[in-house]
Amino acid sequence: xxxxxxxxxxxxxxxxxxxxxxxxxxxxxxxxxxxxxxxxxxxxxxxxxxxxxxxxxxxxxxxxxxxxxxxxxxxxxxxxxxxxxxxxxxxxx
Amino acid sequence: xxxxxxxxxxxxxxxxxxxxxxxxxxxxxxxxxxxxxxxxxxxxxxxxxxxxxxxxxxxxxxxxxxxxxxxxxxxxxxxxxxxxxxxxxxxxxxxxxxxxxxxxxxxxxxxxxxxxxxxxxxxxxxxxxxxxxxxxxxx
Numbered sequence: 001x002x003x004x005x006x007x008x009x010x011x012x013x014x015x016x017x018x019x020x021x022x023x024x025x026x027x028x029x030x031x032x033x034x035x036x037x038x039x040x041x042x043x044x045x046x047x048x049x050x051x052x053x054x055x056x057x058x059x060x061x062x063x064x065x066x067x068x069x070x071x072x073x074x075x076x077x078x079x080x081x082x083x084x085x086x087x088x089x090x091x092x093x
Numbered sequence: 094x095x096x097x098x099x100x101x102x103x104x105x106x107x108x109x110x111x112x113x114x115x116x117x118x119x120x121x122x123x124x125x126x127x128x129x130x131x132x133x134x135x136x137x138x139x140x141x142x143x144x145x146x147x148x149x150x151x152x153x154x155x156x157x158x159x160x161x162x163x164x165x166x167x168x169x170x171x172x173x174x175x176x177x178x179x180x181x182x183x184x185x186x187x188x189x190x191x192x193x194x195x196x197x198x199x200x201x202x203x204x205x206x207x208x209x210x211x212x213x214x215x216x217x218x219x220x221x222x223x224x225x226x227x228x229x230x231x232x
Binding site: 001002003005006009010012013016017019020026028029031032033035036039040042043046047050055056058059061062065066069072073076079080 | 105106109110112113116117119120121123124129132133136139140143144147148150151154155158160163164166167170171174175177178179181182185186188189191
């Protein structure tokens, strides 16, 4: 019962974060909102597993937690240095 | 008459309700606050308070199983990584020149170049912020 309320709240929050992703003025607003969307997706997957009586979905939620962290850092590194660490952009020219 | 199952249900429902409240407040703040740095505050609310309370409610609902161990892993991982992620967002945003809104911050940013009154330096800071945002849009 309470899990249904929580997953509905996750859906509402996801819509709000999606609106912020669409109209964020800078790119960092969008990165931040995508990070929040990832957190809400993790919670939604775990709650869905509990509602459907199959808690094995928690493994997928753990994988999403790791991917969310690494993805945020990859996008931020691309913004700040201009490359993902393979080669400096001055040497590429 | 309150047996153990009912107590578990009530406790997990209470913690999940706390998490839902934190989630809604943080998401509303992400939508309504005026600045990147203010929105980082709201996202920190979602990531730590909301996720931790909902995961705690699920742990209480589940009991001692292997799923509980995985939920604890998710909770610990998110509790340590989401402040790092928001800190990195703030650092990269500050280094790439996003000016924070706010009267005192704008006055300090304007006081380095011109020593004028507060209202005038506010205008200066607003103007510099606008030009920075346009330059960022073109680059």
